[in-house]
Amino acid sequence: xxxxxxxxxxxxxxxxxxxxxxxxxxxxxxxxxxxxxxxxxxxxxxxxxxxxxxxxxxxxxxxxxxxxxxxxxxxxxxxxxxxxxxxxxxxxxxxxxxxxxxxxxxxxxxxxxxxxxxxxxxxxxxxxxxxxxxxxxxxxxxxxxxxxxxxxxxxxxxxxxxxxxxxxxxxxxxxxxxxxxxxxxxxxxxxxxxxxxxxxxxxxxxxxxxxxxxxxxxxxxxxxxxxxxxxxxxxxxxxxxxxxxxxxxxxxxxxxxxxxxxxxxxxxxxxxxxxxxxxxxxxxxxxxxxxxxxxxxxxxxxxxxxxxxxxxxxxx
Numbered sequence: 001x002x003x004x005x006x007x008x009x010x011x012x013x014x015x016x017x018x019x020x021x022x023x024x025x026x027x028x029x030x031x032x033x034x035x036x037x038x039x040x041x042x043x044x045x046x047x048x049x050x051x052x053x054x055x056x057x058x059x060x061x062x063x064x065x066x067x068x069x070x071x072x073x074x075x076x077x078x079x080x081x082x083x084x085x086x087x088x089x090x091x092x093x094x095x096x097x098x099x100x101x102x103x104x105x106x107x108x109x110x111x112x113x114x115x116x117x118x119x120x121x122x123x124x125x126x127x128x129x130x131x132x133x134x135x136x137x138x139x140x141x142x143x144x145x146x147x148x149x150x151x152x153x154x155x156x157x158x159x160x161x162x163x164x165x166x167x168x169x170x171x172x173x174x175x176x177x178x179x180x181x182x183x184x185x186x187x188x189x190x191x192x193x194x195x196x197x198x199x200x201x202x203x204x205x206x207x208x209x210x211x212x213x214x215x216x217x218x219x220x221x222x223x224x225x226x227x228x229x230x231x232x233x234x235x236x237x238x239x240x241x242x243x244x245x246x247x248x249x250x251x252x253x254x255x256x257x258x259x260x261x262x263x264x265x266x267x268x269x270x271x272x273x274x275x276x277x278x279x280x281x282x283x284x285x286x287x288x289x290x291x292x293x294x295x296x297x298x299x300x301x302x303x304x305x306x307x308x309x310x311x312x313x314x315x316x
Contacts, residue, residue: 005088006044011072013065014098014138017254021095023287026298062130062159066166069138073102080106092283100239101142105174117184117233122241123257125197130159132196148178154196186226189244192257223272236278252297253286263300271311
């Protein structure tokens, strides 16, 4: 049986709206409402966050709170590296999506010789850099951190030297080299991108399975195709952002986007993908209960979490 370890990261400094740090507890409340014993079965690790930076004011308009983001990513990185060295399977519950970079860096550091593929189920490509970001919110940058790009061909901002220094430090966590190749990223349901991100996607031929394709081909077929794109990879990490689900469902998240997956599709997709023995880590992010009076987002997200974990346990 896989040795599952629950990892809780209550970071929200890289999001544009406040409240994602409460997402993990919203998932726990949802589990109680569903009378599930899920959270009694795993002893979680709590990764220290840097949300106190929110009180200090932001000095980096092109990479907001980057000093705090750097701290959190280092914390996540070292936690995940340790777990992978112990052959544990991290299930990561996180606030904002920037921390995914720390997860990828940790997986790679534990097994640097293994080629790592990423399945990114999200409404957004998260390929911005301080040089291209329209918002400065760093939850739009984790994949750029991991492929080690500045994307200067599409530069629109002039980040300060301080910002650039921190950005270079972040990219160097776990070694001053790319952690993944852009070609080893697979997107599912990405549908809200900006031109600089489109440039990287086209330049590297990154595959994006649209919501329409999921509907037309069926979830099993998409899961198989996604895994086939990553056939040369030794390990696979799956990151599930709840805003991959349609905006009619995903009210309780910071950046909802129409034309997303249904809850049923999200469950079936993650359940199918995690059966692949190369999958070494799974993550769910961006539940924000402050935007959702009914806690519906967390209830839907918890269903995805519980079903995916069951699939992992049943198929080992």
